Structure formats: structure tokens, C-alpha cells
Amino acid sequence: MPKKTFQVQLSLAERARLQALVSNGSATAHTHIHARILLKADEGPDGPAWTDAMISSALDVGMSTVARVRQTAVQEGLDAALQRKLPKRVYSRSLDGAGEAQLVALACSTPPEGAGRWSLRLLADQMVELDYVETISHETVRQTLKKTNSNPGA
Numbered sequence: 001m002p003k004k005t006f007q008v009q010l011s012l013a014e015r016a017r018l019q020a021l022v023s024n025g026s027a028t029a030h031t032h033i034h035a036r037i038l039l040k041a042d043e044g045p046d047g048p049a050w051t052d053a054m055i056s057s058a059l060d061v062g063m064s065t066v067a068r069v070r071q072t073a074v075q076e077g078l079d080a081a082l083q084r085k086l087p088k089r090v091y092s093r094s095l096d097g098a099g100e101a102q103l104v105a106l107a108c109s110t111p112p113e114g115a116g117r118w119s120l121r122l123l124a125d126q127m128v129e130l131d132y133v134e135t136i137s138h139e140t141v142r143q144t145l146k147k148t149n150s151n152p153g154a
Contacts, residue, residue, distance in 0.1 A: 004052075006067075006074040009044040014078055021082075033061060034082050037069045094133060094140045102132045103141065104148055120145075 010018070018035045021027055027035075036059055040050040050058070052066045059066075073081035095103060106126060111118045120138035123145075127136050 004043075004070070006071045007043045008038055008041045008047075008070050008073050010038065010042045010047060010078075011044070012046065015039065015042065015044075015046060017078075030084060031082050033059060033065075034069050037061070037066055038073055038078070038081060041066065041070050094136050095144055099127075099132055100144055100148060102130075103127060103144055106130075107145060 018039050021035050022032055022039070037055055040048055040055045040058065041052075043049040052063050052070075055061075055066045056063045069081050103123065107118055107123055112122065112126070115122060120141045123141045124136050124138045127133050127141070
């Protein structure tokens with residue numbers, strides 16, 4: 001058997017903490033699975049030192065999940081291995097509060113000549129034409145109007 005790059009060796013306190021977490025039932029399923037992986041992968045004096053294949057089969061998770069949890073536990077600590085990672089991407093909003101107000105006001109105004117009512121695409125085009133925003137999609141217009149509970153047809 002090849003030597004693992006990231007060997008999990010839990011102290012008695014860490015092992016007791018993980019066992020309490022698994023038996024308690026108050027944590028998320030994700031946390032339970034990761035705790036079970038760490039308990040089975042423990043190569044310390046009291047650990048079972050299961051192989052990744054055995055853990056993967058017993059807990060019905062992928063081999064890469066087992067390897068990733070082991071690696072995170074060794075490199076970043078037990079807490080990092082148990083918690084979900086937050087997404088790194090930062091989403092910027094197309095419309096701020098003032099932009100939303102302008103959109104709602106526009107949606108409540110009379111539609112352009114030749115159109116019976118405002119469509120999402122018409123609203124998006126008009127927002128750009130009036131220089132409220134640089135670019136905006138009709139889907140952003142839809143989500144914003146849905147969120148603000150505006151109903152110009154009522």
C-alpha cells in the first residue's frame with residue numbers, strides 16, 4: 001500500500017469531538033459525512049486507519065471527496081474540513097436601490113408608442129437608453145420587478 005500524502009492523526013479530544021458530533025444528530029449531513037470520513041481515516045494510535053477505498057465504499061462518497069477531506073484536515077485544520085467552503089466569486093449587482101427605483105418608475109409609466117405594454121426587453125433597452133445603467137439584461141429586469149412586488153397591470 002502506497003504511503004498517503006496527507007495522514008490524518010486525531011488526538012483523543014478531536015476524536016471524542018467528532019464522535020459526539022456524529023452521534024448528536026444536530027449537525028448538517030455534510031458535516032456528519034466529513035466527520036465520519038475523518039474518524040475512519042484517523043491513523044493515530046486509536047484510529048482504524050481505513051484506506052480511501054474502504055471509506056468511499058462504506059460511506060457511499062467519492063474517492064476524491066475522501067482525499068479532499070483528509071487534505072483539508074491536515075492543511076487547514078479540523079474545523080475547515082467539517083465546514084462548507086464559501087464561494088470565492090463575488091457577485092456585483094447591476095442595479096442598486098436608486099436603479100431599482102428608476103426601473104419601477106419606468107415600468108409604471110406609459111409604454112412607448114407602438115407598444116401596448118412594457119415588455120422586459122423594452123424595459124431593459126429603455127434603462128440603457130436613458131443612461132440609468134450601462135448594460136442590463138431582461139432577466140435582471142424580471143428578477144428585480146418580481147422582488148419589488150410591482151405589478152403595473154393591477
